[in-house]
């Protein structure tokens with residue numbers, strides 16, 4: 001019933017500057033639909049690097065990556081852009097909203113780019129996502145008029161606009177206080193439980209990780225432990 | 231594809247730096263304004279100066295020249311055919327300047343499709359007698375009506391009535407300079423002598439002012455009949471046939487054709503006045519060079535603002551790419567920004583250019599040399615506006631090309647990591 005939506009096979013990555021070092025060593029794992037996965041590990045063990053590869057933004061690696069059972073190798077830049085737009089939602093530690101646009105427009109942009117729905121529909125969907133995150137009242141403000149926690153929720157709404165197969169986040173609560181982290185966590189939990197959304201979250205917060213369904217622990221570019229609850 | 235989205239993103243990036251954008255656009259506006267004004271003014275000036283010569287000079291002049299016979303009798307002799315002949319001290323024989331059977335030649339020319347009009351002329355060397363002094367001069371015997379129709383003769387007669395030349399027997403229109411030297415007023419009678427010693431009294435009925443002082447000091451006009459009488463020739467005597475063409479550019483080739491056909495000397499306006507041609511083309515060249523330089527400078531302005539914008543908007547570009555915009559989309563966004571600056575600035579430039587040149591057109595410009603000109607000349611040629619439009623778009627496109635490519639190549643991972 002639950003199919004694989006993301007599969008990493010022997011992903012290996014080197015950095016050559018200033019010296020050649022191997023940051024990822026044969027990473028192999030897969031994520032099923034509706035799974036709520038966290039990745040933890042010491043600083044510098046390669047979590048962000050892995051996430052950039054899984055999100056198709058970084059193409060300089062060895063091994064294979066399959067998203068929705070389609071191999072990402074040998075795809076052109078424009079094709080990968082389309083896959084990112086269609087299948088992957090990404091949330092960064094820093095919110096990365098565009099101050100030139102309103103909150104609503106920020107959420108809409110990836111939807112307009114994909115152009116699967118008309119502008120009207122994209123707008124309605126954006127409102128719907130903002131509502132899930134409890135910030136529909138802020139829709140017409142500019143991002144710089146929001147609090148840090150609100151901004152991060154807008155970023156999550158934006159990542160959801162095209163109903164991605166998987167939502168990836170790199171330390172989404174890293175800049176937030178306890179209260180806001182709690183809000184973000186409960187949003188993720190709701191997405192997972194109510195909307196059966198697959199989530200892959202890199203975090204330093206062990207408490208946060210402990211409440212997810214599955215914890216992947218990394219060390220020196222390798223998977224040390226991969227523990228599923230239930 | 232999805233142009234609306236690209237346009238809206240471009241627009242918001244533009245608005246975020248609207249002051250710098252405006253400065254860049256003003257640069258384009260300024261250069262297009264100057265480009266249009268400069269070219270319109272220069273072209274106006276060229277037309278004016280070319281008109282000095284082109285409107286009143288025959289496109290082709292047919293005449294006889296006194297020169298040594300090219301084929302000397304010895305060449306015709308069978309006996310010396312294979313010899314190498316040296317002939318020294320060859321002199322022209324006493325030939326007349328008259329064009330023979332000129333009536334038939336003129337009829338043939340008038341029938342030619344390419345010819346606008348034909349006017350006969352007699353050129354006679356004379357001396358103006360002023361007291362004890364003789365001034366050299368040239369009298370042109372002309373067909374008053376044809377001369378006016380084809381060569382705007384009337385425009386250059388500043389006082390007196392042109393038609394008197396035909397209606398009053400033995401009348402003359404003096405060059406302004408010559409008249410001043412002779413202190414001859416309208417209605418006065420002056421005396422001229424031909425090189426052969428014949429004398430004649432002529433009544434001054436007007437002044438002629440060509441705008442070229444050297445000419446005005448020497449040249450005068452009479453009717454054909456007066457000139458024939460002066461020279462003591464029959465009424466078929468003509469020394470020049472002036473041809474005006476429909477297309478002035480055909481003059482050199484037609485001159486050759488007529489020279490051969492009528493066995494006569496023929497000179498075209500381009501060869502006779504090559505210095506004017508050169509002047510015009512150099513003025514045009516300079517205007518284009520200045521205009522294009524201005525545009526290139528404006529192009530660098532656009533290049534700078536785009537580079538700055540890209541540098542400032544790294545994060546925006548990175549996030550656009552992370553959320554599904556391709557490099558091509560990003561490229562289009564920045565090209566759109568560049569072209570918006572170019573088109574907007576260029577349009578204003580065309581308007582201002584038109585405004586400025588019409589302003590110059592109103593500035594009084596009175597010179598004794600150019601009696602028909604009252605204000606600075608401007609040529610409102612649509613061509614300049616088209617070139618201005620094309621240039622502003624092309625330069626801004628190239629100015630935007632490299633920055634846009636740079637933006638499209640930005641790697642979002644590097645930017646995001648850098649935070």
Ligand SMILES: Nc1ncnc2c1ncn2[C@@H]1O[C@H](COP(=O)(O)OP(=O)(O)OP(=O)(O)O)[C@@H](O)[C@H]1O
Pocket residue numbers: 015016017018023041042043044045046047048049050647
């Ligand atoms: N562009 C780069 N060039 C060379 N080495 C790099 C580069 N980017 C990252 N590294 C190295 O790769 C390793 C993994 O980095 P990465 O950012 O993936 O760690 P991380 O697990 O996300 O750490 P953190 O928890 O602090 O975010 C680190 O040792 C880092 O120094």
Ligand SMILES: [Mg+2]
Pocket residue numbers: 047048049170
């Ligand atoms: Mg990291």
